[in-house]
Amino acid sequence: MTKLSDLGPLIPGKLHGGDLIREDGHFYNCPNCGQRVDQRDLRQVFWHEEPGHEPLEPEAEAKVIQFPRRK
Template identity: 60%
Template sequence: MATTRIADLGPPRPGKPHDPDWQEHFHVCPICGQQVDRRDFRQVMWHEQPDHEPLERDQ
């Protein structure tokens, strides 16, 4: 299976700039164990799939 990169999921949605409480915006996916940025809709939707692999982070 090919690795899916975040960029492969489309452009990011505009959001708020980085804030000092960034930890509040992340959770660990119970399926693959990867940290998910809940401010990025692409990541949230990817990790909602029942059988998925971790995303490859963009450089």
């Protein structure tokens, strides 16, 4: 399983236009694997855009957040 740190150093993303958003507004669920993606870290965004990818392995210092799946 790939770790976020395996993808290299942080590639920060920026919000362009619009108003500031709440903290939870920076995240979305990947439609392919269901993992939460922090849009402020472009490594995560690029990883989750790749067809057939696996979820990233969580790391203690990484910003990948595991949420329980909704039933």
